[in-house]
Amino acid sequence: KAGVTQTPRYLIKTRGQQVTLSCSPISGHRSVSWYQQTPGQGLQFLFEYFSETQRNKGNFPGRFSGRQFSNSRSEMNVSTLELGDSALYLCASSPGVTPGRETQYFGPGTRLLVL
Amino acid sequence: AQRVTQPEKLLSVFKGAPVELKCNYSYSGSPELFWYVQYSRQRLQLLLRHISRESIKGFTADLNKGETSFHLKKPFAQEEDSAMYYCALLETSGSRLTFGEGTQLTVNP
Numbered sequence: 001k002a003g004v005t006q007t008p009r010y011l012i013k014t015r016g017q018q019v020t021l022s023c024s025p026i027s028g029h030r031s032v033s034w035y036q037q038t039p040g041q042g043l044q045f046l047f048e049y050f051s052e053t054q055r056n057k058g059n060f061p062g063r064f065s066g067r068q069f070s071n072s073r074s075e076m077n078v079s080t081l082e083l084g085d086s087a088l089y090l091c092a093s094s095p096g097v098t099p100g101r102e103t104q105y106f107g108p109g110t111r112l113l114v115l
Numbered sequence: 116a117q118r119v120t121q122p123e124k125l126l127s128v129f130k131g132a133p134v135e136l137k138c139n140y141s142y143s144g145s146p147e148l149f150w151y152v153q154y155s156r157q158r159l160q161l162l163l164r165h166i167s168r169e170s171i172k173g174f175t176a177d178l179n180k181g182e183t184s185f186h187l188k189k190p191f192a193q194e195e196d197s198a199m200y201y202c203a204l205l206e207t208s209g210s211r212l213t214f215g216e217g218t219q220l221t222v223n224p
Binding site: 042048092103104106108 | 212213
């Protein structure tokens with residue numbers, strides 16, 4: 001099976017702009033989770049989507065949002081970008097059938113630089 | 116709140132030496148624990164999870180509930196083991212993975 005894919009791989013934006021990142025899960029996986037990775041804070045959970053519904057949410061401001069489509073592909077949006085949003089954004093997929101018991105498989109990430 | 120601690124940011128060993136990467140956790144429940152590895156310029160990938168009790172690339176990890184630890188061990192380190200290693204805890208009610216800060220392992224020739 002093809003792995004998790006993310007587009008674009010690299011992005012440069014300026015403060016105040018918004019950005020949309022895309023994630024395609026492993027075929028058959030219905031759960032998509034998003035994580036932010038920074039040198040200072042490490043890997044932090046943003047949110048999880050399952051069957052087009054947000055099922056779990058981390059402690060990030062409302063500027064961070066997401067959605068999931070009927071084919072399980074997911075997008076993440078960050079509005080009003082701040083310098084501190086510069087990070088590697090990872091998405092991970094899992095079957096989603098037994099929450100709390102499944103392995104998550106990660107994509108290569110989208111590296112966002114905010115100037 | 117759940118928490119994962121990896122006390123060593125950097126760990127350096129020589130090829131053929133034993134290696135142990137420490138991981139401690141706090142969680143009010145029965146945890147699902149994982150080790151992920153990130154080789155240079157590659158994606159984060161699963162190394163092993165405690166429930167499978169498998170040995171992957173010679174690595175093993177035992178869950179010690181009394182000490183709330185899940186240390187990763189390998190008896191003879193290889194140069195190709197050089198990578199960043201993350202310990203992670205999966206909450207039992209959902210899909211939130213809590214990661215430790217990571218340990219950068221360097222295996223010297």
